[in-house]
Amino acid sequence: MSPESPVNSEEKSEFSVVPRLRNFLVATVAIALSVALFLGLRTDTTSASLTQLDEHSTPLEVALTNDKPSFVEFYANWCTVCQKMAPDIAQLEQEYANKVNFVMLNVDNTKWLPEMLKYRVDGIPHFVYLSKNGEPITQAIGDQPRTVLASNLEALVVGSPLPYARASGKISQFSAPVAPTNTQDDPRSHGSQVVN
Numbered sequence: 001m002s003p004e005s006p007v008n009s010e011e012k013s014e015f016s017v018v019p020r021l022r023n024f025l026v027a028t029v030a031i032a033l034s035v036a037l038f039l040g041l042r043t044d045t046t047s048a049s050l051t052q053l054d055e056h057s058t059p060l061e062v063a064l065t066n067d068k069p070s071f072v073e074f075y076a077n078w079c080t081v082c083q084k085m086a087p088d089i090a091q092l093e094q095e096y097a098n099k100v101n102f103v104m105l106n107v108d109n110t111k112w113l114p115e116m117l118k119y120r121v122d123g124i125p126h127f128v129y130l131s132k133n134g135e136p137i138t139q140a141i142g143d144q145p146r147t148v149l150a151s152n153l154e155a156l157v158v159g160s161p162l163p164y165a166r167a168s169g170k171i172s173q174f175s176a177p178v179a180p181t182n183t184q185d186d187p188r189s190h191g192s193q194v195v196n
Contacts, residue, residue, distance in 0.1 A: 048090030063101035064134040070101040074126040138165040
């Protein structure tokens with residue numbers, strides 16, 4: 001029997017089908033995983049961020065005068081607890097948007113120094129619940145479960161005592177500067193750096 005007999009050619013064709021089938025399965029699985037990864041990343045980017053919350057928040061000046069109670073959050077973009085709570089705050093904002101002002105104040109902006117000092121912000125997130133007249137009702141600090149925040153907001157809307165007043169959880173430490181930083185040079189100090 002010669003090496004080119006029909007029996008050997010059938011064995012060669014069977015062996016060439018197996019690698020092709022394996023390569024086809026690997027390619028199919030790779031495509032399926034790529035699609036799953038792409039869709040997973042797309043849905044992950046829809047979660048709320050602190051920047052988005054800040055962009056959609058009610059300005060403090062409006063919140064103090066529009067005859068609605070307010071939920072004020074002092075936060076910072078670097079605060080991991082604030083980042084963790086952002087999706088819950090976004091959901092609550094959607095639920096209570098017509099009934100409560102949601103105000104976001106970034107502690108890294110010295111514009112809010114008077115408010116930081118007024119409410120004694122020494123850790124973030126720091127929450128202040130204001131009546132519809134703009135008067136502080138209570139404050140809470142740190143990581144708060146969504147259910148606690150929702151219960152407090154519900155009580156705030158109807159004007160009853162907040163069930164979780166003065167709640168506290170895990171915080172990111174923060175120290176407010178004593179005075180606003182001045183980014184402009186004092187014209188009277190011109191030339192004071194000259195050394196004789």
